[in-house]
Amino acid sequence: xxxxxxxxxxxxEHVLGRWASWGAAAAAALFLAFSGWQLWQAETDEDLAYAAxxxxxxxxxxxxxxxLNSVRSGRIEDGLARWRAASTGPLRxxxxxxxxxxxxxxxxxxxxxxxxVTDAAVVRLDTRAGTAELIATVHxxxxxxxxxxxxxxxRLTAGLERTDDGWKLRAVGAVPAEGGKDDx
Amino acid sequence: MTTSTRDADTPxxxxxxxxxxxxxxxxxxxCLQLRGRLAASRVVLxxxxxVAVLAGGLMLFGAYRLTSDESAQNxxxxxxxxxxxxxxxxxxxxxxxxxxxxxxxxxxELDARRLxxxxxxxxxxxxxxxxxxxxxxxKLTLTTRVVHTGVVSLDDHRARLLVFLDQTSTRDGDQPSTxxxxxxxxxxxxxxxxxxxxxxxx
Numbered sequence: 001x002x003x004x005x006x007x008x009x010x011x012x013e014h015v016l017g018r019w020a021s022w023g024a025a026a027a028a029a030l031f032l033a034f035s036g037w038q039l040w041q042a043e044t045d046e047d048l049a050y051a052a053x054x055x056x057x058x059x060x061x062x063x064x065x066x067x068l069n070s071v072r073s074g075r076i077e078d079g080l081a082r083w084r085a086a087s088t089g090p091l092r093x094x095x096x097x098x099x100x101x102x103x104x105x106x107x108x109x110x111x112x113x114x115x116x117v118t119d120a121a122v123v124r125l126d127t128r129a130g131t132a133e134l135i136a137t138v139h140x141x142x143x144x145x146x147x148x149x150x151x152x153x154x155r156l157t158a159g160l161e162r163t164d165d166g167w168k169l170r171a172v173g174a175v176p177a178e179g180g181k182d183d184x
Numbered sequence: 185m186t187t188s189t190r191d192a193d194t195p196x197x198x199x200x201x202x203x204x205x206x207x208x209x210x211x212x213x214x215c216l217q218l219r220g221r222l223a224a225s226r227v228v229l230x231x232x233x234x235v236a237v238l239a240g241g242l243m244l245f246g247a248y249r250l251t252s253d254e255s256a257q258n259x260x261x262x263x264x265x266x267x268x269x270x271x272x273x274x275x276x277x278x279x280x281x282x283x284x285x286x287x288x289x290x291x292x293e294l295d296a297r298r299l300x301x302x303x304x305x306x307x308x309x310x311x312x313x314x315x316x317x318x319x320x321x322x323k324l325t326l327t328t329r330v331v332h333t334g335v336v337s338l339d340d341h342r343a344r345l346l347v348f349l350d351q352t353s354t355r356d357g358d359q360p361s362t363x364x365x366x367x368x369x370x371x372x373x374x375x376x377x378x379x380x381x382x383x384x385x386x
Contacts, residue, residue: 017222021229028236035240035247042250047262054262055255119368119386121334121346125261135334135346137366137386155348155366155386157332175331177350177364 054122057132060167061160062117068172069115069140069154076106088161088168110145130162135175260335260343267335270343273378274371275330278347281308281380282328286320301372302381323356328365336368343378345369346386 042048064086071079080103083095095102120136136156143149159171250256261267277299284292293312300308318324332348347367354360370382 017226021226024233025229028233028240031240032236032243035243038247039243039250042247045251048250048256051255051258051262054260055258119336119346119366121336122261123332123334135332135348137346153366155364175348175364177362 050125050127053127054125057125057160057167058120058122058134061122061132061134061158061169062120062136064160064167064169065117065120065136065138065156065158065172066115068169069113069138071106071111071113073106073110073112073145076103079106086169088163089170091170091172092168111142112144113140113142115140132160132167134158134160257339258337260338263338267338270338270371270378271333271335271345274343274345274369274380275333275347277378277380278349278367278369279328279330282349282351283326284319285325286323289316289319299380301374301379304370304380304383307383325354327352341373343371343373345371 067082067086080095080099084092084099087095116139118137118139120134122132122134124131124133126132134157136158138154138156140152140154141149142152155175157173157175158169160167161170259266277295280295281292281299293316296305296308296312315324329350329352330347331350334346336344336346338344345368347369349365349367350362351365352360352362366386368384368386369380371378372381373379
């Protein structure tokens with residue numbers, strides 16, 4: 001092996017290597033650009049953001065409806081505080097107003113209620129305004145002092161509003177037969 | 185012959201060697217340096233490529249996760265047109281199959297045969313089979329009206345809905361009475377139209 005032999009073999013290998021390197025670098029750059037673009041597309045996709053908001057609304061709505069329809073006798077004040085935490089706007093104002101008499105009524109009857117949302121769907125969502133509506137069916141197991149527990153089935157419409165602390169209920173109404181609507 | 189060649193060769197080779205040595209060494213050094221630099225730049229390049237492939241792969245995976253999760257695959261509300269279409273078709277279907285008049289028993293049955301499939305069709309046949317005679321005998325009328333419809337999940341072929349219904353029933357001559365009904369409905373798209381395949385009371 002002499003120096004001359006090295007030179008003769010190295011030149012094409014070197015040139016080839018350079019071409020290969022440039023090619024690989026270009027391919028990598030293209031791949032990076034493509035995947036970055038894909039990720040950017042997914043992150044800024046309005047439908048995806050809207051779908052995520054819809055599911056957040058549904059989850060929050062279900063949870064808050066269960067909270068609002070549940071109370072434990074003996075821990076009524078606690079329950080009422082939870083009701084207020086699940087609500088906003090007009091509903092919270094109303095709960096504040098009626099809190100004292102609600103507590104008295106519940107304490108007198110010794111009411112314990114456990115609500116479970118059996119089904120729910122978002123029917124309207126305005127992400128810009130931060131408002132949404134959902135419908136839900138709820139089973140509420142109610143027991144009063146000395147009485148046997150009963151199961152109450154309700155169908156509800158609920159209005160939600162986006163707050164700094166997530167989506168909260170601003171109105172809840174039962175949907176009785178005849179299509180009439182009484183807000184509670 | 186061999187000795188003379190060797191004798192003749194040796195000094196020449198020797199002198200050639202001693203003269204060529206510095207040049208060859210320089211060449212070899214250069215070559216080694218070049219090789220070293222090449223090797224170094226290859227390592228750098230390989231590392232950069234590995235990082236690029238990894239980063240790109242991660243980004244692609246991130247994009248895939250964002251676009252393929254359950255929330256993204258559910259087109260309820262995000263596809264407004266499809267949401268309205270399935271709500272309308274399923275609502276109409278329910279109103280039709282859960283409404284009957286003493287004279288229209290056959291029509292209701294035909295609607296049900298067209299609009300209900302699978303499990304829903306079986307359930308309905310069982311229910312309606314018992315009811316059918318009484319409808320004509322006792323002159324029963326049932327009118328079902330859709331109050332609210334919500335789409336829980338929706339894709340190209342399948343949808344889940346929650347429907348609030350009001351059902352007004354009358355027995356011949358009696359006052360009508362209205363009851364609330366809530367149904368969880370599963371529908372499938374067959375031949376471009378939504379058919380109800382499962383019904384469950386809520």
